[in-house]
Amino acid sequence: MDSSYPRGDNLKLRVKDVFIAGALPIHTYIFRKSEFGLTYEFRLQNVIDMVGFLTSIVGPSKTGKTVLCDKVIGQNHYVDFIGNDFKDTEDFWVTIANRVGISLERDHTEIRKIEGQGLAGTKEEITTSITESFHSNKDKVIQYFINNDLVLLLDDFHYASSEKQLEIAYQLKDAIRKGFRTIIISLPHRSDDAIRKNTDLGGRLNLINIEPWNKDELREIAVAGFGKLDMEIDLTIADNIAQESLSSPQLMQSICYNLGMLLNIDNTATPVMPDQGLLVKAYRMTSLNLLAYQEVARKLKTGPNPRGQKRKTYMTIKKEEVDIYELLLKAIAEDPPTVSLSTDSIKRRIDVLLGDAADKPDRVKIKTAIDQVQSIIQSSEPVYQVFEYKDDEVYILEPLFLFYLRWGIL
Template sequence: MKARDIFTPGRFPSYTFVDDHLVGKREALENALDTGSMLISVSGPSKSGKTVFIEEAIGKDKIVQVTGAGITSVDSLWKRVFDLLGTEIPVTQTKTASTTNGFSAKGSATGSLFVAKASAELAANHASTDADAITTNLTIDYLQLLIQELADQDLTVFIDDFHYIPREVQSEIAKQIKEAIRSNVKFIVASVPYHADDVIRSNPDLRGRIVSIDFGYWTTDLLEKIAQKGFAELGITCDANMIRVLADQAAGSPQLMQYLCLNSCYATGVREKVDTTHIIPNDQSLLERICKSTVLSTDYSSVVDKMMEGPRVRGSDRISHALKDGSNGDVYSLLIKCLAIDPPQLTLRYDDLVARVKSLCVAQTPSGSSITGACSHMAKIANDSAGENIIEWDGDNDVLDIRDPYLLFYIRWGEIFS
């Protein structure tokens, strides 16, 4: 048994699947599928286990899974579905048109053959046919073809990352999904929380026809169970405090926890199940090795660089603050350092931000308005750079919310300031 088969970041966790918190969600999903004529909307943070949940609850062989990434039209979405189904789509039609040309003749002849006299009437006919092949492009009604292929079938179309589809295309897809579910075609769409209602906004007529299943970040206790199950399978004893630390670093992401556990095995020389006692201790230097190996899979370097630079400065330079580590930094670099402080936190309120900033500075600290203004600019810069909402600044409540645990992990372990 290989360690990579036990801890499986990015793949289905056959040995480390944790479903204690999914019982109610599975029941809601099964009821919706059994009821029929309902669109199932699954929303949750990035890397929170939405896809794994669907695969486990329904079965990978009963899912036609496509991603919204790269979809630019309704037809391109359905073509992906047909490609997975193996449906042949005729694109041209050839017809043969023929014309017949001919002539006939009639006459008589007499003569002698040996002694006998003979006479005969002669007739001749000739005909020729010319054939022309005419090829025309076919217009395919993809919606009707989809219904023909999947109505009343034990297959579910699963559109992952629906939020990646352009808004104008979402609208037409939502209309066609409405028609398809009326014909008992099963659909699930998955998106991140701040886009959970995209499919409804694209077609308000879907209200009343949608079952919503919401995911949140995993608790530390749930993340610990991934480690406990996996290490037991490999015959490894991992210190309980070390497991708790790894779960804290995962910041609510089961996928990131899988990475950390796998790299814990590699960092201590284990690549397959052990026959002798093997202990992973609670050791800070070991933790650093594990996290620095894991951060290689979370490259946010260009995004974080732009966040630290902030918007272009007009007029005077930004105020530089003396920090306790001997360096100096403006409010933007200070905020990045705030996010890297223990304990890992995806959500920071105003008081938390101010307290963390003060803990870094020698004396003078940025003003409250400077901190909130920088949070607003930094969130916009990050989202524009990443092409999706990875940070949200709630200006009404002064709350900074990191949407992707991998971003927080990179800020904490990417050695940005070294």
């Protein structure tokens, strides 16, 4: 069935058309307000056409940077590259031309001819000729983009080397004045300084900072989506799902999709309201798709190498014998799920987990354990960068990890 088919006829929307976790959700797209009370869509729409300006979108992973561009520009109107598509050995414009299929044949011939002559001529002559050839490549690409109403989208820009970033910034500075429209997307705290702090681009940048999603915004996904499926979801249930999703619209979409499946909405005229048991089932079902975090959780709860020494263990009120690292992860996974936890609140959670046990880890011991886990995280691959310990506070960087910790099989 065509997922964009309007309601009002006999075609009932299906759960898979409504809750979309991996692409642009047509029926559950939420317009969020950014600073100054304007929606992100309105702002992007307005800045993208400003001649002489570059648009820079920065936001945490999976907050909707790509679907924002899909929504505002449309997938057929942008050509996207990721930072590491640009190799140091290849000219920026040649990389783009190759992708969109513009022939640069003539220029290559010219270069070869000039190089041949160059053997007899001076070095300077050669360099100038090549640069001119690149100028014409550049103009060709710019004209192609303008004629076809295309926008260049540079995603994950932080993956380009800093030299390449600088070169791209330099190239774009001139191109944007000629009406070449470009959007650069990057993650916060990752280096895209070549763009944001580039004095050449000073006053020519439109910055859009995507804020993390809050609970009310996340809840709208459930309310809108189940509404489209002719079911008025209880607000307490929508809230519960939003709380579990932490700040992730993707997680919210996934949980709602699984809940819709469990309720068999597609084949039921009047679905029942889910109870707590069914919600838990939906969470467990959702965690099955997040197996990548199983390994992460295992590594972190193993802690540093004990070097042959036996670690002290604690007995929880559920009669599980755990060491300090297992205890720490259990505390982080406790109710309510939250994006940040102070050392003191982790201690309080640990105290509850251990009930009236005589011997509980003190604050110093807990702090040391968090520091140790933080060093494991820092020396591991990107998938392990799930939280950060800073100013006495644990910040969850990856909502999917906390969700897995709470509902997945450890």
